[in-house]
Amino acid sequence: MNKITQQIKSSSVLLISIICLLIGQTAQAQFTLSTQKRNVDDLSDAEVSMFMEKAQASGMSESEIEKAALTQGYTAADIAKMRERVANMQLIPATVDPFQKNNALDKGNLQQDIRSNKPTYYSPRVNTPVLQESIFNIEERKLLAKPLNIYNDSLVTEYNKLQERASNSLNKKIFGASLFQNDKLTFEPDMRIATPKNYQLGPDDELNIHIFGDVLDNFKVTVSPEGTVKILNLSPIYVNGLSMDAASERIISRLRQLYQGLNKPGSGSSAQVTLAGVRSIKVTLTGEVNSPGSYTVSSLATVFNALYLAGGPNRNGSFRNIRVIRGNKVVRTLDLYDFLLRADQKDNIHLNDQDIIRVGDYENRVELMGEVKRPYIYELVKGESFKDLLRYSGGFTEKAYTYTINVRRNTSREIKLLNISQEEVETFLPNNGDVYTVGTIIERYENRVEIQGAVFRPGNYAIEPGLNTVKELIKKSEGLREDAFLNRATLTRRKENYDPEVLSIDLGKILRGEAADISLQREDVLQVYSINNLREKRFVNIVGEVNAPGEFEFKEGMKVGDLILLAKGLKESASYANLELARRIITHGTADPKAAKIEIISFAIDGSHKIANEGNQITLQPFDIISIRRAPNYEEQRSVKILGMVNFPGSYAIENNQQRISDLIKRAGGLRVEGYLEGGKLIRGTTTVGVNLKEILNNPSSQENLQLMAGDELTIPRLLQTIKLTGAVQNPLAVSYKEDFTLKEYIAEAGGYTVNANKKKMYVTYANGVSNQIRKFFIFKKNPRIEPGSEIVIPAFPENRKKGLSAAEAIGLTSSLVSVSIAIITLINNIPK
Template identity: 85%
Template sequence: MMQFKINLTPYLTRFACILCLLLSHAGMAQFNMGIKRNVDDLSDSEVKLFMDKAQASGMSESDIEKAALTQGYTSADVAKMRERMATIQTPATEASIKANNQEVNKSVESRANKTFVINNPARVNQPILHESPLNLDERKLLARPLDIYNDSLVNQYNSLQKRVASSLDKKIFGASLFQNDKLTFEPDMRIATPKSYQLGPDDALDIHIFGDVLDNFKVTVSPEGTVKILNLSPIYVNGLSIDAAGERIISRLRQLYQGLNKPGSGSSAQVTLAGVRSIKVILTGEVNFPGSYTVSSLATVFNALYLAGGPNRNGSFRNIRVIRGNKVIRTLDLYDFLLRADQKDNIHLNDQDIIRVGDYENRVELSGEVKRPYIYEMVKGENFKDLLRYAGGFTEKAYTYTINVRRNTSREIKLLNISQDEVETFLPNNGDVYTIGTIIERYENRVEVQGAVFRPGHYAIEAGLNTVKDLIKKSEGLREDAFLNRATLTRRKENYDPEVLSLDLGKILRGEASDISLQREDVLQVYSINMLREKRSVNIVGEVNAPGEFEYKEGMKVADLILQAKGLKESASYANLELARRIITHGTSDPQAAKIEIISFAIDGSLKIANDGNQIALQPFDIISIRRAPNYEEQRSVKIQGMVNFPGSYAIENNQQRISDLIKRAGGLRTEGYLEGGKLIRGTMTVGVNLKEVLNNPASQENLQLMAGDELTIPRLLQTVKLTGAVQNPLAVSYKEDFTLKEYIAEAGGYTVNANRKKMYVTYANGVSNQIRKFLIFKKNPRIEPGSEIVIPTYPENRKKGLSAAEAIGLTSSLVSVSIAIITLINNIPK
């Protein structure tokens, strides 16, 4: 278990306080061993008193923990005390935090607007320093003393510490090894004891005797380095390996068990390591958390370094010394492990070993196109080639012709260039910054051919490919549709402006014109005949299964185009087909002349080749129109529903079919059918028809011709009259033959106050409506029939009900003025 030696001033860690309380009792002047106290017996005043004493005691957590265990306290006692301590804090601690906070606030205010970096003036100009990723509030929290009794602040504080460390160290090669929460270097306690392991105080041994004699002893090495077994004298094993200690112990056990481990004795013994001791090591120098650590005796240098957070920003990764007995016994270079997983110097630690991480002497930064762009530490004698090896070498896009170096001199910064020949001899200096650039996206010997060749693309200028003719040959020749009269060669002038060279490709390939030499980045464009003319197509519309546009092919006939359109429809007319053809004239022509030629012809429906119409040759952009046969008619149907003998759907035989014919085909009316209520629905509209008139007089205009989709409905005799709108009680009442309109309205409770009586109307069962008719002083109400609906509209809500006082006065004044004018006019008429 890792142990820190903690100074409890100015405030005490919670765990140390807990254990101090468990080991103390009221009135003690020092933290010496007392009688074991019951946790529940401690009062709050005793807790505060003990915390004050703990501050001045100088005891570490390790000391207090050992004392608690010797006094018999358990983990349950500690858990209880943690609950007690959650809300208790001593006045001394509060005063200490308050005083420290005042000092920190002054410091933070003075540098609130400055860049926050780890305080290390000697490294201000080094390239590895970065600004803090924290805002001002976060920096204030990180700067002030930590209130250990606030778990939320503790967690936030730890998170901020990690962010700062990660930001400042993220570019140092190897730093991430000690910042990875998922990586641990804890020693494996389940492995066999190493042969070189030396026993020491607190190591536990298991002595197992088997055979004719059965016995077992578990002993612990004493501080004097001995083990005690039964009545034997102490056996000194300190500093011995496990094998040597086993031989010594078994030799001494033969005093009790004769012949032990000897042939023929029938009894044997085995000594194994049952538990390892804890040792203390000290990490000093440039580590993130220097101090004394308690680790397993199986721990190695890496275990201790990981516990201490590894080298800090000033620490060396290549000069880590293990000191034992004031002598350096091993120097560790972490690059051996980072680059080759070599742990030859990762030795096991002994008690009181000192691990010292020295200051780095030479760091350089490598950025750009390398596989691991980091800051690297170089040792004396290493050159730039070694630095590249640490970085994993160049990437595939690295510009390696020259490498830029930024070097610090005693007065300013100097720029250097490393050539390819200097890579193995150039020695890095502390603070160097090496930048590996990216190669230019430019080819030194590339040419390109595009268009009507069999293999267009990029080619290299080389032996055997230096001219236009060579390039055509390399691209496996021209396609059959290549346009030979003219091709273009695009190239760059000296100032990189583009220019175009026109050439007769046909003459060059036939040897009739001089070949042209190629330059890098030349682009040869070979045009095809199809590229130089409009896309040629023909079109077919009308009564074919797949009308549309089709590619024109030389020799295509009318019947061929019909086949591509998936044949003729049943409705197609074989006569009077029409072909529309462009009349193309190049140059001036009569503006009044025809631009389109129309050709009419007939075809054979079987598309036989012998038919002249089928064999008409097409030209590009022709349009074929196939008409619909004049006598072709698709089935159309109408429906009849309701009170007929055979309701259902009926086909329309011809365009002369009428309503009376449909009723007749449906078997006529049933006895309960109500002709006056019959309706004809056409589309979304109701067509009002008088079916009684239709049947009595088929020649009547009411007998309409049927149209596809018509639906005729003849209802059962209706016996109600419906009243809706501005009546007191809208409802349906029974039809009474002798009732008048006024009497029906009375049955609905009469009119409402906003009823518009003048606009009242009646809608009959067949959908036809009728309204009140007036002539002078005479008024005729509409008749009421079974199934009728009497509708009384309402006046608008914003309708004015009479004149206002001002309007009445104004109207009266106007009438008076008009009257006076008329009287005056009459009096002035000559008599």
């Protein structure tokens, strides 16, 4: 909610009128409520402006408007929302606070008509808390020195940001302040609960009187300003100040004048009195609250409801000394810490009309920072100690340094620093303005040592009785692993200046008692090395015809047969003879550079993996590589396909490497009658192989009869009866095959050549994929033959092809020829005669 408009008292009637007009209309200066409640969020800015004008013209008093709104079910939250809507639309001029009349900042025409377009000055200090920090006072004064046009809200926005900065800076650390700044909390009284037993009736309360049994009747009455209710011809019944039980008993007693025996045993008729509607009351909030003033609330409202409407205690307000004054007497003193810390609402009493809630000034406020669960500014009452302050903050965090706690205390002249020891926590009494800082423990161990490497339980250990030496640390870690390297270990420790140093120790001698044990110091790290980590990773490799070739970890005693089993056995294609083992020749020191670096061992196995077999029992060494080759006569099944016009199309296995195309056609049952041999194609991979099937079948020994390869696909189509023309013809199409047609006649059926046709490059592609072009011999030209299924292709010249020489090129060529001619004539003339 905008803090400026929220605190302008002179606008309260207007704003409440706007809220009420959300549920009503004006007609002839009469205010009539509508039957349907409107939602504030659903209203447009135009509707809000219209309601403002109607509210001013309604002529109703403030109390009448409030009563109408409450009757229709509108709450204090609705009024608050409407105030915010109005504040967002425009800035309402304020009436100067009497206490600030002489303030130079408040001078200006503050009573300017809100609809005028004249510049005006606005004082945000009216009814607002005084800022404590000088930087905000300075910025505020600079801002107030500028004229403010109420139709240009840039300065309003600027001031709002300044107010927000100040509020956040001053209030965000006060424990409990956020309770009254949370938009998700409303503290609205629940209107659907049963009437409290201690609720006292008053003017404007509505009662339902329901009579049932032998007699049926119902009355709805309202408590008059005189405190009475009127039923039929009975005299007024006084109920003001009575509880519901007492009022119900008094009303039923009077009703017995009309209905004999009412609510008595055996009478057959009963009556019940319930509360139908509650009245509105006025309470005043004064003292150190964010928005002091009078508020109209439900008669079921409590102290919390009123405090929330007023924004709670301000910067100087006390959270622990809130007094409810009724009839000039303090009837209850509220401590908000009871609710904040324990959810205790014992002092959250229901309010009565004309109650006054006064928030006093705080007396003792301290700040707690650092490693506590709730670092805030807390208010302490007389007699509370630092232990109580810790309880309010939720106690220390897990990283809190509790040995001493720093205190910054204000004296009459300067600042003084104090330290609270652990023994003083319960007795130390805080002073107003104290700042307590709880530090963080140091990330450092006072008795830690660490052991790493080849032990069964590496990790951190504490130096303590029974664990003070290297030997005792190894014992505590449950001893060395079998792969521990005993000849050398390293002990890393910190020198006095915290520089690291390394001590090399013979671990084997210490454990055997041949060398003195070494005492441990704080932060020592003992590293025990593993033999496996001190040498290259050892493996053996197997490649070739095994099911899972690859690299395997070397183990002492591993044999060739063991490695074959690790590789999941031999493939069927594996050769049992001529296996090869490649072994490194390792020499430490100087060696002949011409000497062999690798030893090659050839051997054979029987394939049964028997231990008795000599080849399987060859012992392996680290980094050996076993190669198992493919058997020379091993052949996997290969297949070809024949499709189309044969009697048995499908896939056929290649029996041997000598099988040819004619053999495949024969195995497929030969050609069918409609088969077109000239159109047969052989597809090998992604390539079309042109074959002459007629030549192959007539002469199987012909070179056309190719040997078959795995994956070949032979296709023999049905007799084709069309000729296709593509390329640079007027109408590319397919025409029927005519045995006596020439090439020229076929082209004529396609409309002839196009302008850019390259007639010399024309060619014919036959159904089997083979192409033929025009052949010339001197002046003679032979066109290719046309067969069924052929495609006549006429290429086209490029579109950017030059058709002749340009003028410049012709002139240049002529000049060159003239120059050459002159040179030849000159040469001839100079020949000696």
